[in-house]
Amino acid sequence: MAKNSKPHRNPPSKTWSGRFSVPIAQSVKEYTASVTFDHVLAEFDIQGSQAHAQMLHEAQIISAADLKAIQKGLSTILTDIRAGDFKWNLDDEDVHLNIERHLTALAGDAGKRLHTARSRNDQVATDIRLYLRHHIDQLNTLLGVTQLALLNLAQAHADTPMPGFTHLQVAQPVTFGHHLLAYVEMFERDIQRLTDCRHRVNQLPLGAAALAGTSYPIDRARVAEILGFEGLCLNSLDAVSDRDFAIEFCAHAALIMTHISRLSEELVLWSSPRFGFIRIGDAFCTGSSIMPQKRNPDVPELARGKTGRVTGHLMGLLTLMKGQPLAYNKDNQEDKEPLFDTVSTVSQTLTIFAEMLGSVSADAPAMRQAVMEGFATATDLADYLVKKGMPFRDAHEVVARAVRAAEVAGCDLPNLSLTTLKGFSTLIDQDVYSVLTIEGSLASRDCWGGTAPKRVRAAIKAARKRLARHSPAVK
Ligand code: ARG
Numbered sequence: 001m002a003k004n005s006k007p008h009r010n011p012p013s014k015t016w017s018g019r020f021s022v023p024i025a026q027s028v029k030e031y032t033a034s035v036t037f038d039h040v041l042a043e044f045d046i047q048g049s050q051a052h053a054q055m056l057h058e059a060q061i062i063s064a065a066d067l068k069a070i071q072k073g074l075s076t077i078l079t080d081i082r083a084g085d086f087k088w089n090l091d092d093e094d095v096h097l098n099i100e101r102h103l104t105a106l107a108g109d110a111g112k113r114l115h116t117a118r119s120r121n122d123q124v125a126t127d128i129r130l131y132l133r134h135h136i137d138q139l140n141t142l143l144g145v146t147q148l149a150l151l152n153l154a155q156a157h158a159d160t161p162m163p164g165f166t167h168l169q170v171a172q173p174v175t176f177g178h179h180l181l182a183y184v185e186m187f188e189r190d191i192q193r194l195t196d197c198r199h200r201v202n203q204l205p206l207g208a209a210a211l212a213g214t215s216y217p218i219d220r221a222r223v224a225e226i227l228g229f230e231g232l233c234l235n236s237l238d239a240v241s242d243r244d245f246a247i248e249f250c251a252h253a254a255l256i257m258t259h260i261s262r263l264s265e266e267l268v269l270w271s272s273p274r275f276g277f278i279r280i281g282d283a284f285c286t287g288s289s290i291m292p293q294k295r296n297p298d299v300p301e302l303a304r305g306k307t308g309r310v311t312g313h314l315m316g317l318l319t320l321m322k323g324q325p326l327a328y329n330k331d332n333q334e335d336k337e338p339l340f341d342t343v344s345t346v347s348q349t350l351t352i353f354a355e356m357l358g359s360v361s362a363d364a365p366a367m368r369q370a371v372m373e374g375f376a377t378a379t380d381l382a383d384y385l386v387k388k389g390m391p392f393r394d395a396h397e398v399v400a401r402a403v404r405a406a407e408v409a410g411c412d413l414p415n416l417s418l419t420t421l422k423g424f425s426t427l428i429d430q431d432v433y434s435v436l437t438i439e440g441s442l443a444s445r446d447c448w449g450g451t452a453p454k455r456v457r458a459a460i461k462a463a464r465k466r467l468a469r470h471s472p473a474v475k
Pocket residue numbers: 034038094120121124328330332333334
């Protein structure tokens with residue numbers, strides 16, 4: 001569809017000519033046409049038409065010869081579209097009428113019979129559902145690929161300590177691997193949401209015709225079977241006007257981008273010289289035209305920025321629908337650009353993210369240094385005192401005093417002498433140093449979902465198994 005996708009202008013359309021005494025104004029034609037963007041539905045439109053024609057024949061509504069002519073014509077059109085040889089025509093308004101007109105040119109009266117027992121209203125609803133189902137499957141694969149990139153990085157850093165933050169202040173030591181696994185969980189929920197949404201996308205509207213159903217003896221279940229739909233839209237008015245499934249998809253897409261945006265923010269912070277925790281590969285950084293020292297993280301910044309437009313598309317679709325009476329209204333044509341842009345933005349972003357994550361290297365010494373500068377084992381000291389019998393609130397107070405002393409002395413807790421530490425509580429002994437070390441602190445977080453390196457390794461293994469289950473092709 002890349003080549004020749006620009007519409008050409010032909011002699012005036014005759015689609016509604018019998019009803020009107022003057023031709024439609026050129027400005028109106030241009031304003032109302034959608035072929036400039038809805039041609040991306042072409043493959044799905046043809047799929048839907050093939051199934052409809054097959055059913056029309058099986059229900060003895062069209063002849064075998066007509067079916068054959070339609071099938072042949074549609075497959076020629078599909079080949080032309082794929083080769084970029086199809087001439088899209090603005091006068092034919094949208095993807096549906098463009099294809100139908102070409103079919104009629106190729107197949108004569110058989111082409112004119114294809115539209116029996118359907119309307120563009122149920123046709124377009126079917127096309128969007130087929131389009132979205134296809135892209136949901138692709139996005140789920142891309143989410144799996146992103147998870148895999150995170151898991152590979154996490155595996156290399158299952159033991160690498162970094163500061164865990166709350167309020168962007170050093171809180172407790174975690175491993176870099178553990179931190180990355182948090183995003184694996186977010187993307188897992190995204191996969192679950194898209195998978196769930198797919199069931200509601202995958203219902204067939206075709207057969208609702210313009211709004212009220214049809215008087216022809218059609219077999220909707222047969223069309224659903226041919227097209228792989230799980231069920232039928234059960235009310236014809238709802239079938240042609242419902243866009244909930246697209247809104248729902250956009251909500252899930254906005255959440256995917258929100259997760260990407262949070263990760264982007266971290267990548268930007270971590271790769272800044274102030275943090276120096278990671279390096280994003282050269283191929284994914286850009287320079288500055290004026291400041292030679294710069295390695296700008298443009299990819300995560302742009303992804304963070306693009307989150308805004310995807311969230312905007314969700315708002316756009318909700319607003320598009322809120323005032324519409326049943327059933328189809330032309331407003332609905334405005335569902336396409338936000339939906340298409342959502343799909344392409346999310347899929348481009350996930351694709352580049354997975355690649356970029358493969359280029360990330362961690363500066364383990366810099367991360368360790370940051371852990372040591374932040375009194376990250378203060379909670380461990382409090383827990384140590386509690387295990388020796390002190391109530392937690394008292395322990396909290398004792399440690400707060402020890403931290404203040406370390407701050408004044410310009411060092412971290414493990415650098416305080418045993419005598420100094422004993423001055424805060426006589427419960428403190430030589431064994432305190434094993435909990436004050438980063439490794440001791442990490443190893444002690446040995447609960448389900450905790451950051452102990454052995455838990456992190458087990459979590460990576462479990463996540464890999466889960467990935468192999470839902471995305472066997474992702475390796
Ligand atoms: N291009 C139209 C759309 O996207 C197709 C349906 C047109 N139906 C109609 N009654 N004008 O919504």
